[in-house]
Amino acid sequence: MNGHQVANIKQKKADIVSVATAANVSTSTVSRYFNHPELVKLVTRRRIETAVRKQGYIRNRAAQTIHGIRSGTIGVIVPTLDHAIFAEVVQSFSDTVAEQGFTILLASHGYDQQREYAILRKMLEHRVDGIVLTGLDHDDAVFRLIDSQTIPSILMWNYADDTRYPSIGSDNNSAGAMIAEHLLSQGHRDIACMFPPTRGNDRAQARFSAVMETLTDAGVSVPDHWQLTTVYSISDSKRDTLKLLNRTDRPTAIICGNDILATGALYGAAASGLRVPDDISITGIGDFKGSAEIEPALTTVRIPAKRIGSEAGLALSSAIINPGSVTTGLHCKPTLMIRSSSKPLNRE
Amino acid sequence: MNGHQVANIKQKKADIVSVATAANVSTSTVSRYFNHPELVKLVTRRRIETAVRKQGYIRNRAAQTIHGIRSGTIGVIVPTLDHAIFAEVVQSFSDTVAEQGFTILLASHGYDQQREYAILRKMLEHRVDGIVLTGLDHDDAVFRLIDSQTIPSILMWNYADDTRYPSIGSDNNSAGAMIAEHLLSQGHRDIACMFPPTRGNDRAQARFSAVMETLTDAGVSVPDHWQLTTVYSISDSKRDTLKLLNRTDRPTAIICGNDILATGALYGAAASGLRVPDDISITGIGDFKGSAEIEPALTTVRIPAKRIGSEAGLALSSAIINPGSVTTGLHCKPTLMIRSSSKPLNRE
DNA sequence: AATAGTTTTGCAAATGTTTTCATGAATGGA
């Protein structure tokens, strides 16, 4: 009867104690086996290894973490993963830090600053070793909360040199200015702008204001009805473009706040029977996958997402591993990609 | 001098003890304040609240976790985030489980089964409360490792009813069969196929074999030089399509393994001067963002990524919260989206 | 005012590890 009972007993979860018992050593030795194997005699190592394998023991990082040992996690907070470009930057960040043994704790706030704060708190409860925020603008409470901790933190995606934490990314002002200058240099004066809502989106905000400023400085003004606010979506942008192009007064160029909008604009132009770039020039910002292959290939400003992600990963993981070191920001410069969707204006 | 020293002392990190001291209660009471506030008297609650705020105390989930309390994390392993479609499914999964208080621990293995195993181990070290794998096929060691734990696990993205863990997703066999049948029903017999490498990718594998089987059953055979293996990339697919279409023998339709390949194929056709669908029909699988808006709008099979992500999130979080319950798989059916990139063959 | 019941709190043990220090076991040199 007792035997029966024993057989029924749920094999208790393996822990360091059960492994130690099985291997006939103390828990200290098992701990050392994992953390400083060179301090453990070979034959003992073998015994422990066997016990570990037999029991299927998996170390408990939570128990390590309460000793002040790093959790091995990095909190990454993005607005959304639904935009391919953020997914790309997260991917390369994740790959980079994974090489250093970190795993990422990922969450998105959907452009809601309240949620960002709540997510950050939760990540701190998990004792992440570092924090990555997307963009430069955040609720002051977010900054204060991070300040109150001792973990390194960086701002990824945008760059500016006067930021609260080191920023690694591209300067969206230059990106906006570049594309505006490009069209101006091609002789365009009748220019429409299509940008996503700028609220809670400092990237879009910076791009938009840089474009407008560049145009204004050149004496070009954009009438209100040529300033479109369109959510990040090919279909919305296609629709709005169609509406814009069906008016009697047509711009000779459309500056789009990102490549998704530009893609929709390209489709809209095609649908309304206009030829790009002969009848109208269209530009994007971002240089997303596919922008070089679309017909016509899109003129845009390349924001090097992969590079940003890996630089940020490198910077943050070394800040974690080497707490004394100073982490500095890094400007991953945007570059103008002139392709076939824009061309000099033919004055007749 | 003493005052000076005190001012210099690094304010020690707040923990439950320091909060308890400041609030003049025991640590038990502080713990209860967080976990069972209704058991704590109102005025005591107030005192604790003040102390917590003043010290900026943040609970340590690691310390909770070693008491067998859930970690509040779910491990999500995907092949890559670089494909918009995985990013989308992760996004909606994450949103769904976030509502239940879970945060996701995310990692990608880049279609490498060894890496998947290593990632899984790491996630178990973090004591995730549940595991999500992408696709049906995994190394047996992966399954055995999960089996040895007591946490729930699901397979996301694909569906089949004979899987080792509940699967939530679409049946890629039907998806492949659907699109092949569609083209057959339109009279196409000269059909080329362009698929990504199927190694380590059960989705692509299932789609491809279903397509081939459907065609063969209908008496249509695809010559070798019309079977293209092309990596997931618009530019590669555009290039390969161009090459294919420059031959003297041209198919009347191309079945692409996913919408990215199909997009590239569309561009390739445009670049080679062919009109879609008049000269050639092109189809995708996936119905990615933008596939409905591209010119011509892509005929494809819709795999409901958002729905898959949220159903999986729902299923897994309830399996975690309610450990007794049985989790069943769910087939999120693919649907044929007939748009403008395919049309019945004109026999002349 | 005494009693019984209820609510609130604290003590102490427990969780799964790491780490410091101390001890015992080998090893090498004389």
Added chain:
DNA sequence: TCCATTCATGAAAACATTTGCAAAACTATT
């Protein structure tokens, strides 16, 4: 063979919490 090293291991304290149990502090009832 003995002593001084060096190497390998263990005991126990520490980490930041939770929780079962018991004591204390209230309330309500008589």
